[in-house]
Amino acid sequence: MIAHETEKVIIVEGLTDKRKIEEILSEEVTIICTNGSLSIHWFDELLETYNLDENDVYIFVDEDKNGLKLRKQLARELPHADHIYISRDYREVATTPYKILASLLVAKHFSVRPTFLY
Numbered sequence: 001m002i003a004h005e006t007e008k009v010i011i012v013e014g015l016t017d018k019r020k021i022e023e024i025l026s027e028e029v030t031i032i033c034t035n036g037s038l039s040i041h042w043f044d045e046l047l048e049t050y051n052l053d054e055n056d057v058y059i060f061v062d063e064d065k066n067g068l069k070l071r072k073q074l075a076r077e078l079p080h081a082d083h084i085y086i087s088r089d090y091r092e093v094a095t096t097p098y099k100i101l102a103s104l105l106v107a108k109h110f111s112v113r114p115t116f117l118y
Contacts, residue, residue, distance in 0.1 A: 017093040057081040
């Protein structure tokens with residue numbers, strides 16, 4: 001029997017978040033931008049395209065009103081997803097210092113570029 005290897009998928013709100021996380025990661029990870037909202041039709045398309053029910057999914061959104069609303073919606077649709085939380089002090093993924101983001105990603109077993117940990 002051949003084991004199916006799952007992929008890691010991170011769901012973020014915006015393109016700036018995606019680019020910042022891509023800079024930090026040293027492994028291939030699919031990062032999906034929701035642009036702050038999630039329609040049922042678009043979510044169904046994402047579910048199928050990225051096989052979200054079978055892959056390791058991480059929700060990494062802002063700690064503001066829109067981010068919390070999106071996190072709640074995604075948690076309902078993807079109960080198996082793991083959540084990555086930033087401090088409310090930073091409010092947004094994009095404004096969180098690289099070192100903090102790298103530490104949060106390492107804590108979830110992502111490979112990051114070592115320069116972002118110091």
